[in-house]
Amino acid sequence: MSSDTETDARPTPEKIDRVVIRFAGDSGDGMQLAGTQFTASSAMFGNDLATLPNFPSEIRAPAGTIAGVSSFQVHIADWDILTPGDHPDCLIAMNPAALKANLHDLKPGALIIVNVDAFNERNLAKAGYESNPLEDDSLRAYHVLTAPMEELTKKALVGTGVKGRAVLRSKNFFALGLMSWMYSRPLKPVEQWITKKFGEDNPVAAANLAALHAGYNYGITAEGFHHTFEVEPAALPKGEYTNISGNIATAWGLIAGARAANLPLFLGSYPITPATSILEELAKQKHFGVKTFQAEDEIAGVGSAVGAAFAGNLAATTTSGPGLALKSETISLAFTLELPLIVIDVQRAGPSTGMPTKVEQSDLLFAMYGRHGEAPLPVVSIASPADAFSATMEAVRIATKYMTPVILLSDGYIANSSEPWKLPDVADLPTFPVTFTTEPNHGDEFLPYTRDPETLARPWAIPGTPGLEHRVGGLEKHDGTGNVAYEPDNHQLMTELRAAKIDAIRKDIPPIKVHGDADSKILVLGWGSTFSAIRAGVLNARRNGRSVAHAQIRHLNPLPPDLGDVLEGREVILIPELNNGQFARMIRAEYLIAPRSFAKIQGEPFKADEIEEQLNEICREINS
Amino acid sequence: MNIDVKQYTRADFQSNQEVRWCPGCGDYTILASVQTFLAELGIDREKHVFISGIGCSSRFPYYMNTYGMHSIHGRAPAIASGVAAANPDLTVWVITGDGDALSIGGNHLIHALRRNINLKILLFNNQIYGLTKGQYSPTSEQGKRTKTSPMGSIDYPFNPVSLALGAEATFVARTLDMDRKHTAEILAAAAEHRGTAFIEFYQNCNVFNDKAFIELTSRETRDDNRVYLDHGKPILFGPDNEFGIRIGPTGAEIVEVSKVGIDSIQVHNAKDPEPGVAFALSRLSRGPHGPTPLGIFRDVERPVYEDLLVGQIEEAQAQKGTGDLADLLRSTGTWTTN
Numbered sequence: 001m002s003s004d005t006e007t008d009a010r011p012t013p014e015k016i017d018r019v020v021i022r023f024a025g026d027s028g029d030g031m032q033l034a035g036t037q038f039t040a041s042s043a044m045f046g047n048d049l050a051t052l053p054n055f056p057s058e059i060r061a062p063a064g065t066i067a068g069v070s071s072f073q074v075h076i077a078d079w080d081i082l083t084p085g086d087h088p089d090c091l092i093a094m095n096p097a098a099l100k101a102n103l104h105d106l107k108p109g110a111l112i113i114v115n116v117d118a119f120n121e122r123n124l125a126k127a128g129y130e131s132n133p134l135e136d137d138s139l140r141a142y143h144v145l146t147a148p149m150e151e152l153t154k155k156a157l158v159g160t161g162v163k164g165r166a167v168l169r170s171k172n173f174f175a176l177g178l179m180s181w182m183y184s185r186p187l188k189p190v191e192q193w194i195t196k197k198f199g200e201d202n203p204v205a206a207a208n209l210a211a212l213h214a215g216y217n218y219g220i221t222a223e224g225f226h227h228t229f230e231v232e233p234a235a236l237p238k239g240e241y242t243n244i245s246g247n248i249a250t251a252w253g254l255i256a257g258a259r260a261a262n263l264p265l266f267l268g269s270y271p272i273t274p275a276t277s278i279l280e281e282l283a284k285q286k287h288f289g290v291k292t293f294q295a296e297d298e299i300a301g302v303g304s305a306v307g308a309a310f311a312g313n314l315a316a317t318t319t320s321g322p323g324l325a326l327k328s329e330t331i332s333l334a335f336t337l338e339l340p341l342i343v344i345d346v347q348r349a350g351p352s353t354g355m356p357t358k359v360e361q362s363d364l365l366f367a368m369y370g371r372h373g374e375a376p377l378p379v380v381s382i383a384s385p386a387d388a389f390s391a392t393m394e395a396v397r398i399a400t401k402y403m404t405p406v407i408l409l410s411d412g413y414i415a416n417s418s419e420p421w422k423l424p425d426v427a428d429l430p431t432f433p434v435t436f437t438t439e440p441n442h443g444d445e446f447l448p449y450t451r452d453p454e455t456l457a458r459p460w461a462i463p464g465t466p467g468l469e470h471r472v473g474g475l476e477k478h479d480g481t482g483n484v485a486y487e488p489d490n491h492q493l494m495t496e497l498r499a500a501k502i503d504a505i506r507k508d509i510p511p512i513k514v515h516g517d518a519d520s521k522i523l524v525l526g527w528g529s530t531f532s533a534i535r536a537g538v539l540n541a542r543r544n545g546r547s548v549a550h551a552q553i554r555h556l557n558p559l560p561p562d563l564g565d566v567l568e569g570r571e572v573i574l575i576p577e578l579n580n581g582q583f584a585r586m587i588r589a590e591y592l593i594a595p596r597s598f599a600k601i602q603g604e605p606f607k608a609d610e611i612e613e614q615l616n617e618i619c620r621e622i623n624s
Numbered sequence: 625m626n627i628d629v630k631q632y633t634r635a636d637f638q639s640n641q642e643v644r645w646c647p648g649c650g651d652y653t654i655l656a657s658v659q660t661f662l663a664e665l666g667i668d669r670e671k672h673v674f675i676s677g678i679g680c681s682s683r684f685p686y687y688m689n690t691y692g693m694h695s696i697h698g699r700a701p702a703i704a705s706g707v708a709a710a711n712p713d714l715t716v717w718v719i720t721g722d723g724d725a726l727s728i729g730g731n732h733l734i735h736a737l738r739r740n741i742n743l744k745i746l747l748f749n750n751q752i753y754g755l756t757k758g759q760y761s762p763t764s765e766q767g768k769r770t771k772t773s774p775m776g777s778i779d780y781p782f783n784p785v786s787l788a789l790g791a792e793a794t795f796v797a798r799t800l801d802m803d804r805k806h807t808a809e810i811l812a813a814a815a816e817h818r819g820t821a822f823i824e825f826y827q828n829c830n831v832f833n834d835k836a837f838i839e840l841t842s843r844e845t846r847d848d849n850r851v852y853l854d855h856g857k858p859i860l861f862g863p864d865n866e867f868g869i870r871i872g873p874t875g876a877e878i879v880e881v882s883k884v885g886i887d888s889i890q891v892h893n894a895k896d897p898e899p900g901v902a903f904a905l906s907r908l909s910r911g912p913h914g915p916t917p918l919g920i921f922r923d924v925e926r927p928v929y930e931d932l933l934v935g936q937i938e939e940a941q942a943q944k945g946t947g948d949l950a951d952l953l954r955s956t957g958t959w960t961t962n
């Protein structure tokens with residue numbers, strides 16, 4: 001089917017440089033899909049973009065209630081943006097609950113497009129409205145447009161073969177069509193996607209296409225929809241881009257890391273929100289030789305990975321907070337075995353089950369210290385979806401070079417949100433091929449716990465290698481031979497050697513890049529997914545004349561060698577975190593300074609405004 | 625015999641570590657049986673990997689001059705699964721005990737059995753916690769007085785063979801630590817089997833639970849109580865094979881051959897695709913008290929996990945070619961800016 005509608009005469013759209021749109025509806029309304037497709041066509045169109053999906057809790061709440069509202073926010077721009085936006089300029093509300101749940105994020109003057117068919121007494125009551133907000137003047141601060149999306153979808157689907165209740169499933173495509181009209185998006189990418197996804201002859205494809213076009217055409221004909229907008233392609237640095245989400249980039253980073261290390265990839269994992277899609281993605285990539293093992297539990301996930309590492313694979317396990325706790329004992333084993341292992345923690349709001357679909361950075365201290373015995377580990381963090389690929393490769397580099405497990409911290413925001421990623425040239429990616437030990441290293445003996453003088457890493461000799469048969473285990477090992485040893489001095493020596501090995505990684509960390517006013521009295525210090533909000537907040541503050549520096553730390557253990565210098569001489573060091581001040585605590589302990597913690601623990605990422613406001617306040621304090 | 629195969633003696637499989645079990649422990653005998661067996665098996669020494677958990681038996685890998693890992697309590701089947709999946713060319717052994725495999729590690733055991741991963745699981749059942757010096761275990765009999773059950777254990781015990789059959793393990797056997805000839809036969813069959821092989825060893829802990837298996841080991845009673853299962857043969861026992869096992873409507877029952885006739889006696893079929901009869905046999909004794917089956921309860925073929933795993937990779941590569949990273953990065957669509 002072709003989109004003849006696209007050639008229709010349209011009023012000249014108003015050119016805007018950016019817009020934040022939020023698709024909101026019941027979790028059964030397909031808003032994630034509508035948002036993702038809107039994003040995909042914007043990406044193809046060349047906009048810069050950032051997205052923020054917001055899911056209700058995993059269990060389907062009753063339809064029509066506030067608890068069941070799901071939303072997808074996308075920020076598109078013709079310039080290099082960083083965040084999914086603080087406040088939507090346009091909200092699509094598929095029912096009263098979606099309106100009510102999202103209204104507080106809108107600024108006066110924002111555009112609201114509602115599916116008026118859902119605003120009946122029953123749904124209004126379910127959302128807790130006493131009167132219909134479309135009629136009681138409570139929305140007068142906003143620009144409200146209504147469309148009978150269900151009625152028109154039903155009409156559009158006559159003759160497609162889709163009947164009955166299934167008809168209404170296409171209403172998200174009506175909404176998408178209408179938004180494509182409003183924001184001058186091409187329909188072609190969506191049409192192609194529908195045909196590919198459902199198959200040319202599938203009535204569902206015909207139905208979704210009909211709804212898409214009906215939505216678009218409604219914009220052309222209906223009153224009020226003639227003021228349209230256009231966001232031109234962004235002037236991103238020259239290159240080839242794809243729209244990437246964090247979990248997919250992490251999965252690809254593992255594939256690339258294994259390739260760089262010249263090892264087969266093994267992933268032992270147990271499904272857990274929001275980490276599961278890494279396992280799903282790697283299960284799809286079997287032609288890369290990837291082995292995915294869906295274990296019976298979190299412990300077996302990491303256990304199987306330790307076994308695969310012993311056998312000579314690049315082994316990884318993925319999880320979220322509760323799973324990291326379950327894996328803790330086995331990670332300590334891997335630490336003392338001194339085998340490479342990538343442990344990926346896609347953090348979510350805790351403790352316990354907490355808010356599994358919401359973001360938090362509250363596993364930092366657990367990643368740092370959550371093991372029994374003296375067991376320091378390297379901890380690497382991911383700053384954004386576009387950073388996930390290289391951060392994952394970096395974790396693999398450290399793990400294989402130093403023969404150690406590495407904890408890679410991601411979070412639910414990075415996992416599910418997406419942004420354009422400038423594709424690296426595969427030929428330019430780092431390589432760090434592993435050489436297994438195949439010959440005795442001590443006369444005609446093999447001593448598994450001798451160490452490389454530079455890295456302190458022990459040799460990796462894998463089962464199947466003749467003459468190097470050896471045993472490893474959880475009991476303390478004798479320096480060199482690896483035999484079971486209880487001697488007091490040996491235990492102290494081995495503990496110190498293992499710690500020194502991790503500490504020596506510090507020398508192998510690139511210098512910190514300080515952004516903004518490098519010598520400013522104010523430094524914003526962040527780690528992980530706070531990157532985009534901090535960078536945007538700092539940019540805004542600087543545009544408004546403030547002097548601020550920003551550094552985002554990737555290597556959390558060991559910390560970069562030049563961090564002390566970067567912190568030196570600042571009047572205020574602001575540490576925004578999605579936890580109760582864990583990194584601030586680490587910095588205080590390490591450098592004996594008093595950073596200022598900015599803790600947000602609401603299951604949501606920072607807004608750029610919030611960072612800027614903090615900076616304004618700090619400036620007022622300093623200058624008063 | 626394959627001329628490429630190296631010739632070994634038992635000493636080739638002994639590590640240089642001093643064996644430190646209590647004198648008289650049944651573990652010594654099993655260690656000797658396994659080392660002797662491997663010397664004759666004809667698999668290169670470097671292909672063997674022994675993974676254990678925690679407990680007296682789990683020290684085993686340290687005494688084997690093969691690749692090995694003494695891991696953490698209960699997790700050996702999970703770790704060994706990773707070894708086997710990562711490199712299907714290896715022969716992977718799991719050494720575990722009743723506490724390790726059936727208490728803290730119960731979950732991993734049943735899942736390894738159900739997946740049919742190529743592991744040889746040797747469970748040393750001494751019906752006690754030995755390493756922690758004498759607490760009741762998940763196979764201790766009810767009423768057993770130990771330091772943690774001064775008035776007698778109120779826990780109902782597992783029957784490991786019943787459990788393995790319930791998990792549809794493809795190879796399930798039982799042997800006795802001191803019966804080296806029988807052990808060698810069972811090990812040979814397990815090594816031959818593709819998929820998970822589960823062997824329960826009745827292992828005497830002479831320090832904390834001595835004589836737990838006395839009815840099967842003492843000269844006076846053993847002929848009355850050892851019921852050897854041989855595939856294709858009627859299940860007979862007693863000093864003169866005067867007793868036999870019949871499968872009746874309520875399960876396996878002991879009968880006198882002279883009364884029921886030899887034709888009523890169950891002919892053992894380890895290859896029976898259904899585990900029902902094997903399960904009935906496993907119910908014959910508990911404790912063990914009285915006539916107790918030893919031998920191979922079940923030995924059937926089912927697709928092996930690693931074969932399926934590698935098969936899917938090969939199938940994907942046949943369809944899509946071996947993965948190309950540059951293509952992968954472009955797989956969800958790209959755009960170019962100038």
Ligand code: SF4
Pocket residue numbers: 644645646648649650651680681750754755828829830831832
């Ligand atoms: S405690 Fe029992 S099982 Fe453990 S080594 Fe001593 S005799 Fe053997």
